[in-house]
Amino acid sequence: MKDCSQCVVRNRAICAGLLPDELSALGQLGRKQMVGRGQTVVWEGEESLIVANVIAGVLKVSMSMADGREQIVGVVFPSDFIGRPFGKDSPYSVTALTDAELCVFTRSAFDGFSREHPELEHKLLRRTLEELDRAREWMLLLGKKSAGERIATLLLEMSTRLGEQGCHADINSLNQFDLPLDRQQIGDLLGLTIETVSRQLTKLKSQGLIALPDRKHVIIHDRSRLTQLAMAA
Amino acid sequence: MKDCSQCVVRNRAICAGLLPDELSALGQLGRKQMVGRGQTVVWEGEESLIVANVIAGVLKVSMSMADGREQIVGVVFPSDFIGRPFGKDSPYSVTALTDAELCVFTRSAFDGFSREHPELEHKLLRRTLEELDRAREWMLLLGKKSAGERIATLLLEMSTRLGEQGCHADINSLNQFDLPLDRQQIGDLLGLTIETVSRQLTKLKSQGLIALPDRKHVIIHDRSRLTQLAMAA
DNA sequence: CGCTTTTCTTGATTCAGATCAATGATGCAC
DNA sequence: GTGCATCATTGATCTGAATCAAGAAAAGCG
Numbered sequence: 124m125k126d127c128s129q130c131v132v133r134n135r136a137i138c139a140g141l142l143p144d145e146l147s148a149l150g151q152l153g154r155k156q157m158v159g160r161g162q163t164v165v166w167e168g169e170e171s172l173i174v175a176n177v178i179a180g181v182l183k184v185s186m187s188m189a190d191g192r193e194q195i196v197g198v199v200f201p202s203d204f205i206g207r208p209f210g211k212d213s214p215y216s217v218t219a220l221t222d223a224e225l226c227v228f229t230r231s232a233f234d235g236f237s238r239e240h241p242e243l244e245h246k247l248l249r250r251t252l253e254e255l256d257r258a259r260e261w262m263l264l265l266g267k268k269s270a271g272e273r274i275a276t277l278l279l280e281m282s283t284r285l286g287e288q289g290c291h292a293d294i295n296s297l298n299q300f301d302l303p304l305d306r307q308q309i310g311d312l313l314g315l316t317i318e319t320v321s322r323q324l325t326k327l328k329s330q331g332l333i334a335l336p337d338r339k340h341v342i343i344h345d346r347s348r349l350t351q352l353a354m355a356a
Numbered sequence: 357m358k359d360c361s362q363c364v365v366r367n368r369a370i371c372a373g374l375l376p377d378e379l380s381a382l383g384q385l386g387r388k389q390m391v392g393r394g395q396t397v398v399w400e401g402e403e404s405l406i407v408a409n410v411i412a413g414v415l416k417v418s419m420s421m422a423d424g425r426e427q428i429v430g431v432v433f434p435s436d437f438i439g440r441p442f443g444k445d446s447p448y449s450v451t452a453l454t455d456a457e458l459c460v461f462t463r464s465a466f467d468g469f470s471r472e473h474p475e476l477e478h479k480l481l482r483r484t485l486e487e488l489d490r491a492r493e494w495m496l497l498l499g500k501k502s503a504g505e506r507i508a509t510l511l512l513e514m515s516t517r518l519g520e521q522g523c524h525a526d527i528n529s530l531n532q533f534d535l536p537l538d539r540q541q542i543g544d545l546l547g548l549t550i551e552t553v554s555r556q557l558t559k560l561k562s563q564g565l566i567a568l569p570d571r572k573h574v575i576i577h578d579r580s581r582l583t584q585l586a587m588a589a
Numbered sequence: 590c591g592c593t594t595t596t597c598t599t600g601a602t603t604c605a606g607a608t609c610a611a612t613g614a615t616g617c618a619c
Numbered sequence: 620g621t622g623c624a625t626c627a628t629t630g631a632t633c634t635g636a637a638t639c640a641a642g643a644a645a646a647g648c649g
Contacts, residue, residue, distance in 0.1 A: 186496045189587055194499040196492035207489075209482050214489050241474035248481045249442050251488060256440075256447050258491040259429035263419045265498035266427040266547030270636065306597065314499030319636055321598055338597075338645075354422055503606065539627060552606055554628055571615075571627075 126150070130226070135202035136176045137246040145240060152232045158219045164227075165206055165217035174206030174233050180223025181303040185311070186215045195312040196258065198303075200284055204250055208234055220303040265314045273313040274323040275353035278333065278341060298343040305338070359383070363459070368435035369409045370479040378473060385465045391452045397460075398439055398450035407439030407466050413456025414536040418544070419448045428545040429491065431536075433517055437483055441467055453536045498547045506546040507556040508586035511566065511574060531576040538571070 127138060127150040138149060155178070158164055165173065167186060177199055184197035184205070196215060199205050207213045208230060228236075237244050264276055286297045302309070306317045313320065327333045332349050334342040343349060360371060360383040371382060388411070391397055398406065400419060410432055417430035417438070429448060432438050440446045441463060461469075470477050497506055519530045535542070539550045546553065560566045565582050567575040576582060 184492075186492060188496070188500065192500040194496040196495045207485065209485060210489075215492060238478065241471075241477065244474065244477055244481055245471065248477055248484060251481060251484045252440065252442060255484060255488045255491060256443075258488060258495060259417075259419060259448060262429045262491060262495055262498055263421070263427040265495055266544075267421065267425045311499075316637060317597080318599085318638080322636095325598075549607060550627080551608080551629085555606095558628075 127153075130178065132176060132178055132202040136226075137204055137243060137250060138176065140242055140246060141240065145243075149236060149240075149243075152236060153226045153228050156225045156227045158223050158225060160219055160222050163216055163218040164225065165213050165215070167214065167216040168212060171207045171210055171213040171230050173227050174204065174208050174230050175225040175227040177201050177203050177205060178224040178226055181220045182223055183218050183220050183304075183308065183312075184215050185218065193311050194314070195308060196261075197254065198284070198312070201288055204247065206230065208237065208247070220308070270313075270315055270319050270323050271326070272353055273315060274309075274320065274327065275349050277309065277313060278327075278343065279346075279349060279353055281341075282343060298346065300341055301339045302341055303339075360386075363411065365409060365411055365435040369459075370437055370476060370483060371409065373475050373479060374473065378476075382469060382473075382476075385469060386459045386461050389458045389460045391456050391458060393452055393455050396449055396451040397458065398446050398448070400447065400449040401445060404440045404443055404446040404463050406460050407437065407441050407463050408458040408460040410434050410436050410438060411457040411459055414453045415456055416451050416453050416537075416541065416545075417448050418451065426544050427547070428541060429494075430487065431517070431545070434521055437480065439463065441470065441480070453541070503546075503548055503552050503556050504559070505586055506548060507542075507553065507560065508582050510542065510546060511560075511576065512579075512582060512586055514574075515576060531579065533574055534572045535574055536572075 127133065127146045128143070130136070130138075133139065138146060141149065153176075156164075156175075158180075164175070164182075165171070179201050182199045182205065183195050184199060185193055185195045187193040198220075199217070205217050205225075207215075237247065264273055268276065281302060282297055282300060285300045289296050304312065306320050309315075309320045310317045315323075324333075324335065327349075328335055332343070332345045332352075334344060336342065360366065360379045361376070363369070363371075366372065371379060374382065386409075389397075389408075391413070397408070397415075398404070412434050415432045415438065416428050417432060418426055418428045420426040431453075432450070438450050438458075440448075470480065497509055501509065514535060515530050515533060518533045522529055537545065539553050542548075542553045543550045548556075557566075557568060560582075561568055565576070565578045565585075567577060569575065
């Protein structure tokens with residue numbers, strides 16, 4: 124890695140807060156890697172060889188069953204951390220949903236560095252706790268919410284998570300974004316079929332809560348009603 | 357706390373690995389607390405005031421919606437850690453499923469101690485990563501598995517997690533245990549209704565895979581078939 | 590630019606599990 | 620023990636989402 128101090132996610136990734144010399148030591152261990160849409164960087168059930176920070180792009184974390192049923196168990200954005208440190212095998216796959224740029228470490232090198240730098244481990248702990256909160260929130264969605272509630276929740280979640288990325292000046296950007304997922308992937312994330320996803324989106328559109336100028340683009344017209352929908356029966 | 361070195365979960369809880377003087381310093385911050393079945397020790401949405409190690413008993417971690425729908429998002433056993441460190445509010449409730457014994461810390465005292473003891477934070481990180489793996493495994497269950505697969509998965513999961521508790525000498529104990537959950541709670545954990553849970557258990561019983569001598573007690577007769585059921589269509 | 594391929598939408602039908610409705614156990618208090 | 624409350628089972632019916640089945644709209648490509 125050339126120069127971490129210039130990294131675009133410098134202040135948000137887990138490396139934030141490291142001292143300059145620590146940062147450059149970590150930089151020695153990492154390398155930048157571009158990955159194309161659809162490319163898998165971590166395989167479920169395989170030895171966990173690498174971990175990484177996401178610099179740009181969006182990736183999915185997924186688990187699947189022997190017969191091919193797949194569940195997306197996480198969506199990862201720039202400045203997020205991917206991979207499974209401190210464990211022999213990775214219980215899930217990580218696949219790029221868009222072209223992406225990663226800052227990759229071998230797991231063993233990262234594990235070692237991490238143990239010697241409590242500040243880094245602390246950041247990683249906080250991030251893992253947040254990820255656990257999000258996973259549990261999603262368990263509530265998968266276990267108890269209706270199809271309509273799931274779609275509304277997804278749109279709001281995507282809006283906020285994508286919004287955290289850009290500059291905060293533009294309030295409109297919150298209500299207007301590109302979904303990094305196609306319909307099948309939305310289904311795999313929400314525990315629904317592609318047909319149900321399509322029907323629910325059409326319904327929201329016809330009710331005027333959202334607009335869908337094209338496949339990926341979403342415009343939220345009535346955020347408060349969408350929020351109500353996401354939570355109530 | 358009197359003497360952590362005598363604690364029954366001494367070698368399995370996150371405090372394992374602390375030096376004697378660190379352990380006694382941590383002991384100064386904690387106090388033992390007995391909680392009765394049904395008692396809630398952490399409230400969803402409230403300020404996160406305490407964290408704790410479980411010494412004895414089983415507790416549930418749950419989230420609920422405005423209209424009362426509830427999802428159990430975690431089940432916690434002796435030596436496990438509960439509460440949400442490093443965060444203002446707790447996103448979930450923690451409630452005792454059986455009478456339980458906890459080693460309780462104020463969150464602020466624990467947060468401070470934790471930051472000064474990297475070994476403790478490291479243990480907490482590993483535990484949180486494991487909990488995240490379990491949560492994601494459960495997302496696969498909630499998003500993609502049929503009622504029959506869910507029940508089979510639950511029985512096997514309970515068998516192993518309860519098995520980790522006792523001595524490992526007795527192999528039979530793995531195939532014979534008391535469920536700490538009633539039917540309603542099983543439903544809230546699996547995203548099913550109480551009736552569906554009952555029907556699926558009856559089905560497994562009539563197929564001879566399990567026996568149910570009373571409400572809580574489960575005997576697994578055919579673990580391999582149950583395992584197949586848990587994973588296949 | 591057509592032509593193919595992929596992705597999405599829409600409609601008809603089916604089905605797993607929810608809901609509604611009793612009935613049967615179990616446990617606990619007195 | 621008797622009575623009462625809680626919890627679990629079983630059956631009948633309903634329904635939301637899955638499945639099956641075409642088309643329509645985009646996207647990719649020679």
